[in-house]
Amino acid sequence: MRRRPVLWGLAALALLFLLGPILLMVPVAFSSGDTIEFPPPGLSTRWFEQALDYQPFLDALRTSLLVAGGATLLALLIGVPATLVIQRYRFPGRKAIETLFLSPVIVPELVLGFALFQQLMVTLRITALGALLIGHTVLLLPYAVRVTGASLAMSDPALEEAARGLGAGPVRAFFRITLPVMTPGIVAASVLSLLTSFNNVPLSLLLTGPGMSTLPVEMLRYVEFSFDPVVAAVSTLLLGITVVVALVTERLVGFNKVFSQ
Amino acid sequence: MTPVVQLKAVTREFAGTAAVREVDLTVTRGQFVALLGPSGCGKTTTLRMIAGYLQPTSGTILLEGRDATRLPPERRNIGMVFQSYALFPHMTVAKNVAFGLQMRKVPAAQIRTRVHEALDLVGLAHLADRRPQQLSGGQQQRVALARAIAARPAVLLLDEPLSNLDARLRVQMRQELLRIQRETGITAILVTHDQEEALELADSMVILDRGRVVQQGHPREVFRAPRTRFVAEFLGYENFLDLPGRGRITIRPEHVDVVEHDAAPPAGGESVTGTVAAVRFRGTDCVVTVDVGGQNVLATTTNDSLRAGSPVRLFLPLDRAISLTGTDSVPGDGGQGTPSLQHQQESPA
Numbered sequence: 001m002r003r004r005p006v007l008w009g010l011a012a013l014a015l016l017f018l019l020g021p022i023l024l025m026v027p028v029a030f031s032s033g034d035t036i037e038f039p040p041p042g043l044s045t046r047w048f049e050q051a052l053d054y055q056p057f058l059d060a061l062r063t064s065l066l067v068a069g070g071a072t073l074l075a076l077l078i079g080v081p082a083t084l085v086i087q088r089y090r091f092p093g094r095k096a097i098e099t100l101f102l103s104p105v106i107v108p109e110l111v112l113g114f115a116l117f118q119q120l121m122v123t124l125r126i127t128a129l130g131a132l133l134i135g136h137t138v139l140l141l142p143y144a145v146r147v148t149g150a151s152l153a154m155s156d157p158a159l160e161e162a163a164r165g166l167g168a169g170p171v172r173a174f175f176r177i178t179l180p181v182m183t184p185g186i187v188a189a190s191v192l193s194l195l196t197s198f199n200n201v202p203l204s205l206l207l208t209g210p211g212m213s214t215l216p217v218e219m220l221r222y223v224e225f226s227f228d229p230v231v232a233a234v235s236t237l238l239l240g241i242t243v244v245v246a247l248v249t250e251r252l253v254g255f256n257k258v259f260s261q
Numbered sequence: 262m263t264p265v266v267q268l269k270a271v272t273r274e275f276a277g278t279a280a281v282r283e284v285d286l287t288v289t290r291g292q293f294v295a296l297l298g299p300s301g302c303g304k305t306t307t308l309r310m311i312a313g314y315l316q317p318t319s320g321t322i323l324l325e326g327r328d329a330t331r332l333p334p335e336r337r338n339i340g341m342v343f344q345s346y347a348l349f350p351h352m353t354v355a356k357n358v359a360f361g362l363q364m365r366k367v368p369a370a371q372i373r374t375r376v377h378e379a380l381d382l383v384g385l386a387h388l389a390d391r392r393p394q395q396l397s398g399g400q401q402q403r404v405a406l407a408r409a410i411a412a413r414p415a416v417l418l419l420d421e422p423l424s425n426l427d428a429r430l431r432v433q434m435r436q437e438l439l440r441i442q443r444e445t446g447i448t449a450i451l452v453t454h455d456q457e458e459a460l461e462l463a464d465s466m467v468i469l470d471r472g473r474v475v476q477q478g479h480p481r482e483v484f485r486a487p488r489t490r491f492v493a494e495f496l497g498y499e500n501f502l503d504l505p506g507r508g509r510i511t512i513r514p515e516h517v518d519v520v521e522h523d524a525a526p527p528a529g530g531e532s533v534t535g536t537v538a539a540v541r542f543r544g545t546d547c548v549v550t551v552d553v554g555g556q557n558v559l560a561t562t563t564n565d566s567l568r569a570g571s572p573v574r575l576f577l578p579l580d581r582a583i584s585l586t587g588t589d590s591v592p593g594d595g596g597q598g599t600p601s602l603q604h605q606q607e608s609p610a
Contacts, residue, residue: 158347161314164334165341166412167364173335176360180351 022239029232036229047233057234059211060218063129067204067214068197071136072190078137079144080186084178086145087152088160101145104138112138113206121207128209135207139200140193147192151185191249195242263326264289265416265448266311271320273306280306282472283320288416288450288465293442295451295463295480299495303472304452305420311450312418313337325415335364340409340447341418344425346401348393354380354404355389361412379411380404382441399430406438410447417442417449423458435461456496460484468492475587487511488587500558501585502577504531509585514548516581517560522572530578533558537571551575 024038029047031040051057079101086098104112113135120131159181163173204214213221215234223231266288273281281303288294296304309315310322313334322330329337340361349357355376362372380386383403393401402422409417422438423431439462442449453459459466460480467477476488487493490501490509498511520527522534535553542565549567551558553575560575567573 155350156345156347158343158345159349161312161334162341162343162347162349162408163360164314165312165337165339165418166361166408167335168360169333169335172364177349181349183351 025232026236026239028229029236031229031232033229035227036232040229047229048237051230051233051237054230056213056218057215057222060213060215063132063212064198064215066129067132067136068194070133071140071197072193074133074137075140075144075193076148076186076189079141079189080148080182083145083149083152087149088157098145102142105142109139109200109202110206113203116203117206121209128207128212131207131209132204132212132214135203136197136200139203140197143192143196144189147189148182148185151182151188155181187249187252191245195245262289264323265292265325266450267321267323267326268307268311269321269323271307271310271317271322273303273310273315274318279318279472281310281317284469284472284474286467286474288448290448291446292465293439293449293451293463294465294467295453295459296467296469297453297456297459297495298469299454301471302469304454304469306472307469308418308420308450308452311416312339312341338415339418340412340414340416342402342405342409342420342422344421346393346405346425348401348404348408350393353390353392354385354396357393357404358408358411361408361414365412367412375411379407382410382444383407383437398426399434402426402434403437406441410441410445413445413447415448417447419449419451421452421454424453424455431458438462460496468495486583488585490585492587493583493585498583502533502553502556502558504533504577507531507582507584510577510582511585512577512582514559515561516578517558518576518578519549519551519560519562519564519567520574520576522574524574527576529580530576531582532574532576534572534574537567537569537573539569540567549573 027040028036028038030043030045031037031047032042032044033040082097082101086094086101116131116135116138120126120134121128126134159177160173163177164170168176199216200214201216201220204217205220208214208217215238219231219234264287266286268284268286271281271284271286272279280301284303284307286294286307296307298304306315310317311324313329313332313336317330320330321328324332324337324339349360352360358376358379359372362375367375376389377386380389383406385400385403385407388396388400388404393404396404402425406422419438423434426434435458442462451459451462463480465477466480466483468475468483470491476483476492483492484496487496487498490511493501493511498513500512500514500517501509502512503509518527520532533553535551535558537549538552538557539550541548541550546561546563547565547567548559548561551560551573558575
């Protein structure tokens with residue numbers, strides 16, 4: 001490690017570049033001043049109190065959690081069976097279907113959002129919550145298919161055959177063998193999906209309506225009009241939650257397993 | 262006695278091409294049968310049809326006398342060892358072995374003793390609580406074997422079980438496999454491309470070529486009297502000669518006598534003349550390659566004065582020469598006469 005000072009120097013720079021702004025935000029959240037300034041004039045937790053008292057943030061947080069949870073669940077319910085079919089069977093059009101499931105990653109989210117806005121909210125008159133759920137499900141499908149697919153592709157296809165040969169019917173072979181083998185992949189896909197949905201702005205921006213907003217969108221709206229450290233406080237809270245999720249995931253399945261797939 | 266496994270005119274086509282054609286096979290209780298052939302000969306396809314992972318296009322499969330042609334694998338009472346072992350990664354060794362017993366609704370108390378018995382048989386009782394990933398290849402192989410036999414299936418199916426082991430371990434495991442088969446008396450079908458493995462393990466050898474059974478019998482019988490050039494080459498014979506009046510024969514290099522070019526041929530055999538093309542000195546003897554009218558014949562000799570270009574006479578004792586009476590051509594295949602060299606190259610070493 002001592003033999004590569006340049007490499008380590010670059011790595012440290014990159015880390016500073018990535019983490020610096022985030023780390024600067026934390027002291028600002030604990031500021032006692034009235035505006036965002038660095039260094040803060042004094043320390044207090046008043047902005048946290050204010051953030052947790054601000055009803056639009058609380059409503060938006062509830063919507064965000066509901067949408068993230070719901071969309072993740074829907075994406076997995078559609079994505080996992082799709083993955084199984086794509087990975088385990090050979091049929092004409094297999095590649096095309098796989099590409100179709102991955103395509104939302106390629107389409108710009110604003111375009112996707114606008115298309116869904118037009119179809120769901122304008123034409124079909126679906127509520128903002130419904131539109132958000134459907135939109136985020138589309139957004140998350142590629143992750144569900146990709147990540148669970150990777151874990152399935154790495155497992156031995158003979159596992160199911162082995163279970164069948166030992167006397168398990170197709171349903172039992174699935175629940176006793178295939179599903180448990182896919183579990184790390186499903187957990188990884190869930191974490192990735194929850195965070196992706198929770199952090200999404202472009203799609204949510206177009207699919208939110210009056211009285212229905214996700215937290216990032218609500219935060220965006222807030223900073224348009226105010227310059228106080230409330231948003232820094234909310235961001236710090238989100239940062240904390242993300243770190244906790246990461247640690248729990250690491251404990252449960254191991255990060256290497258989750259993201260190296 | 263009802264055969265444990267019986268195949269009647271089983272054919273399997275993939276996209277119109279037959280991978281297995283009209284194969285008949287009878288396996289009796291306690292027999293150890295080896296399906297042998299180069300890759301693509303249909304041996305694995307045949308095994309997978311017996312296991313129920315593939316359906317025959319036509320023909321009948323009987324297991325213990327019952328028609329099992331359309332039965333799914335879980336209703337066939339088989340135990341299969343996969344080339345990749347296919348151990349369940351999320352279960353301990355003991356749970357892996359217990360799986361088949363649980364599926365057959367064996368009472369829990371009995372499962373414990375039978376798991377122990379099976380692991381004991383393969384010498385791994387002390388590793389019952391490990392995960393498959395924590396075991397070496399050879400140990401995983403044993404667990405796969407224990408899992409396959411724990412539920413005492415009617416037939417043990419082995420799909421190239423030793424091919425992922427290194428050469429030394431492979432030879433050890435052969436003896437181990439044979440011991441376990443003898444101790445349990447289980448009927449076994451082994452798929453392999455390794456003729457040594459088949460010769461050593463099987464009491465019946467079935468050689469397949471392009472989806473057809475070309476010869477079957479006791480390994481000693483088949484080895485002593487290969488019927489076609491393909492079989493002979495696959496079993497390691499290298500010399501092939503067309504003798505006027507005798508047809509095609511094969512003979513092992515150590516049975517060919519190299520004599521003086523002008524020596525009178527001894528009685529009791531054929532003799533041919535040729536020119537030494539190459540000499541390989543091995544210490545106690547030499548292997549000479551002799552060009553006999555365009556065909557290379559290998560012979561071992563203690564005469565170390567031979568050089569490339571020397572004219573020699575080869576004596577082929579008739580009691581050592583094996584007549585190849587069958588032809589390798591497959592009907593509907595263009596009827597090639599001697600396509601076997603190609604096959605030899607296809608087969609993994």
